[in-house]
Amino acid sequence: MVEIRSPSVRRGWSESARARASEIVGQYPEPRSAVMPLLYLAMAEEGYLTDNGMREVASLVGLTPAQVRAVASFYTMYKRDDPGRYLISCCTSISCMLLGSDEVLRAIEDESDVTAGETDPEELISVEHVECIGACGGAPAVTVNYELIEGMTAESARELVRWLRTARPEAIVGAECQELFGGRRSFDWGPFDRDSALGPYPAFGPLGTVSGPAEDQDG
Amino acid sequence: MTEPVTVTINRRQVNAPAGELLIKTAQDNGVYIPRFCWHPRMNPVGMCRMCLVEIETPRGPLMVTSCTTPVSDGMTVDTANPTVKKAQEGVLEFLLINHPLDCPVCDRAGECPLQDQTMAYGPGESRFVEEKRHFEKPIPISELVMLDRERCILCARCTRFSEEISGDPLIEFQERGNYTEVNTFPDEPFRSYFSGNTVQICPVGALTATPYRFRARPWDLTFVESTCQHCSSGDRINLQSSQNRLLRILGVDSEPTNQGWLSDKCRFGFEYVASPARLTSPLVRDEEGELREVSWGEALDYAGKALGEVISRSGGRAVAGLGGARGTNEDAYAFSKFLRSAVGTNSVDCQMDDGLDPRLLSGVVDRARIADLENAGSILVWGPDLKEEHPTLYLRVRRAAQELGAGLVVVHPRGTGLDDRASVKVTYQPGSGGEVLSELMDGNGRMAEAREVLSKGPVVALLGRPGYGESPDLAEATAAFVRSLPDATILPLARRGNVFGALDMGLSPALLPGRAQRGTLAAQMLADRWGELPAASGRDCRGILEGLESGDIEALVLVGADPVRDVPDGELARRALANAGLVVAIDQFLTDSSRMADVVFPAMGFSEVEGTVTNIEGRVLKVNRLTPGPGQSRPDWAILSDLAARLGADLGLVSAQQISEEVEELADIYRGVNWERLDWEDRDGIVVSGDLGYVPVFSHVASVSPRPGEMALHYARTMYDDGVMMRESPSLRPLAPGSGAHLHPTDAARLGVGEGDSVDVTSSSGSLQAGVVIDPTLEPGVVYVPFNQPDTASLGSVPGVRVSA
């Protein structure tokens, strides 16, 4: 129970987000467990995790905003600074490093003119280096909006950046990016996965952060 | 409870209760294990890793944190072998590498656990050559607390306190790993009623209190233990001063009362003591109607003559006294003796129209002690919002419900601080409490669950008046019902600092010192000492004010009382004082009331006088003197004694300690309660037993409804208000919530108003303008108005008010 009331006016969430939020809360024996999926929902709703989004989540699960922020700031994928439309995450952990990830990252930074940790002025591309993303068999690897591309080279990394700049895809289809820019994979991924990421958060149906299979996207 | 076990610590065998934490067992047996995160009043987390020790296991020595390891029989512990010492030194080095070492400008230096333990256990010099972690230097996280994240060692004491103890987690760990920091949510300050505790328990200078920053060095401080007088819990405190100026109050860990914690009101609400507005000289109203400084002799002569005239003209019963609940028992006794033996009146009241029967308050059968909460099966709280009016009691109830497994039923007209820990919360419309009680007694329907919770004994009931819209008889009727619950004990609630002591000293029409009732043998014995007692029964506060207004009472003596601000019907008080023939005030300030007096005597107060107080459970505690009073101020008892002399009476009072001895001699229940004991072996106080055995009477409390077109009024106090002590404490004054009209969203919609819009609230006795606060915790049809806020009028003790946009 907290006496302090929000001083700022809330931008309300959409009806569909509210409905999804209550579904998510209902999936757990205790509402607090829904904090993490709700934070993703907040990102999808506003493009990134705003103070408003955290307040909203707090009120949905009965926590203080400080408690929600404590959780949000613990995890690297909740972006509290407005990232670009495309978040390029370059793995530089041990296996990728051994196979040239530092060159891949330098190529991405150079081609995009965005230093790791930053976003370009038109808020199109954000670049970050990340720790191991579990693609060590296909090292070096990157993700764009958490959609994986394995077997990168410095050159393919430059192509990827140029493509994002020029093609400006509505959503990122991982399998498509892999075909266009990737190389060796950790393992056979199986059939073409058409699910696509709508923003700098993982594409996952129950969160509503994914666009469903779009048959017409691929010839 | 548990069998003792034998543990070997550093090759010495010691006994301890099974399950006790090793760090405590060691400490109790003279082995201090260094620590930062462990605090005896909070659950252990084992985070700072400073208290590492080695225990023997079948698989060899195991390094464990002694703050998270319960002792077990046969355990062998080494707290200082080379491995342990190396680990402890290592932890200290880790803590220091990013610490700014800005001790010369740090408030904590000299009393800093990090500094002390570095001297005792730390490395001699730093090997760290990298750049230290940087944060913006101290940032205000509330009006009262500054945070320096560079100094912080992330022990989580403050964040745990907020979540675990006070229940308002507004500060939290943010970020992760080496970037972890304590912080608030942006734009949501650490506005907790208990924030100062985090400053006190911070083991470094990361959290500092704005009112104390850079005011003193620990080694310059003079200190003494005392008891807080802001509320009636009897919280033990340590007063600290430098150069005769009170600078800081710290909580003392006293098991029966506050267990170390304080509200911010108690911690910071002392600034008024040194206010330039304190009265330093007696004042007498001159021919032009202005209060003018005069000598003590002149003022006493004037007051004595004027009072004497009233007494000889109309008898002692034409004089009345109000107040006495803010001072010591000794001062209250003097006031009681003065009125009854020197003036000859029973019209005296320390309660300021709070309304509860004094016999219930100080003499109820099966009166609970605060410690009963520790073993309670269930707790009923039906009275004021404890968080607002009894803050440390709120912490005790919270702990009982959260950590000790007690069921909790809260009945209140709006949301309270305890709701999140309540098993059942009943919200109702003020004035309909009688019906709610009937429902609760029947135990059907929505009350079935509440009764189920309350079927688990022992039951502790905390009963008082939730607000001035509620009949004062409700608490007594509830108490009568509660006695039918299993092993029930009752703690009647009244908030004024020493109201229970004042009642014990007879500051009530029907009571005499020692909880003696008029007309009893005890009263007869008292008369043997005091001389003949006034025969006529006296009036209570409201009766006195009405008597003054009507002229039945001609003179009023105020002792630390400000009825204009402090009774629910302030307008009545104003008329009463205006109409009084003579008002004599003993006060520390010119208040809205003493400003209307004919004579004002400057009084010493908190931290300036020595004496005793009696808390909510009847526990007598010592208050001590640390600073001199301003100017010519004197203690209440001395002023009253001199005034009695001017009336030709000798009260026989020569010092506060002598008064205490007289009380001990006269009042059976205070026998054995003396300063010597309270100063030394009984610093936690002595509970005076021998209650009146007052059996609460059940009466059907009729519901009162607002008239058509009115809303029911919930009129209740907040922790910070416009009382003179708050007004004269600059750090707390801005924290009063101010005038407000809390409305349920449906009422706001009906009135067409939103958050912050201004509405007029009008009652039969007053009206005010207030900003709307949307408050879904109310029942529809109820408006909550905080009592006694700056620049507001009073509404009176009325069932309903008219609210208009």
Next chain:
Amino acid sequence: MSAPSIVTDRMTRHPSDSHTLERYLETGGYQALAKALEMAPDEVTGEVKAANLRGRGGAGFPCGLKWSFLAPSKPAYVVVNGDESEPGTFKDRQLMERDPHQMLEGTIITSYANGANHAFIYIRGEYPRSARRVQQAVEDAYAAGYLGSDILGSGFDLEVTVHLGAGAYICGEETGLLNSLEGRRGEPRLKPPYYPAAKGLYMQPTIVNNVETLANVPWIIENGGEAFAAIGPDGSRGTRLFSISGHVRRPGNYELVMGLTWRELIYEVAGGIPGDRALKCWIPGGASAPWFVPDDHLDLPVTLDDTAKAGSMLGSGAVVIMDETTCTVRATERLVRFFAHESCGQCTPCREGCSWLERILRRIEEGAGREVDVDMLLDISDNISPGLAWPPRMTTICPLGPSAVSPILAITSYFKDELMAHIHQGGCPFD
């Protein structure tokens, strides 16, 4: 290698649709569940015990034993640890993406054996495809009656919730995972008293098992624990997925029967080192594991016990191979940086120590090292992991901090010359 294939059989034989319910059923899927539901729960546990299945997440704790420790109070929960984040490890991703029903069936059987009616599958946030395929499998299983109420008419009910992590390695530690699942910071809990089997999710008894561990369960139920225990050497029964990465010709996940040598694993399974360059060292079991070097370890058998005896662990099954071109100081800096980045921050030695170590290593790699730094690296390590022993002793709550010490011990013992060369040359000799 003609090893029996348990967990990768379906995806190997049916690469195009091994993740679908149709293919799963067509290849014998959910028959183990039907069989298990005919058995008493403790008989199911008995089979897993008999199989001597050891956890595949890292610690290698016997799975059946873990189940038998579960406290009796209800509700109990099963939590699937799909927060695979140990650098070098990518096996659970393959199991979740390519054969999600296998893991799900293992989860259902585990829930049945342990009397849990709600299971949570915690998948790391960086694995959206895994999450999508597992979610699809869960939805299909609900539709087909393998989840929900009265599963296959047995009276057993089970709800499954797929939960996405959000970027925190420490959530792979089971109590950190539980905190995360409760909507808290993923800080590991104190053990004692918070052993998941007694006080786990919502302080209730909880089984936390790794994805691969659970993927083995259907086979064990179908074929019997004894059949599983007949595979592989004592103490390392069954097969195991190895994620091989780094300087090898054929990186990837390999399901192997343990007992082969490291030489065989590196040179035959993974095809040796490109350009036939010399092997310098390898990490035998994920970033936390002490390193192995050819002279001492190449012909050791790859088993849990032999690896432990040699002072390291198979851990998560991640083998990272480094050839002669590798700067081990840079590799160490990269590994220590990982632990510093992933430290939750609650324990002082890990929070402060890991990033201190990282900064010293970076300084050395960048050419500003001093001779005293070498002893300092070891002494700081010793303050996180007293005695620098294996398995590590800890001044911390969880093993993350001590894990950062492993690579430092490797460079100070095996590659001291290289370390000193950085210091003396004022820079990296490999640049």
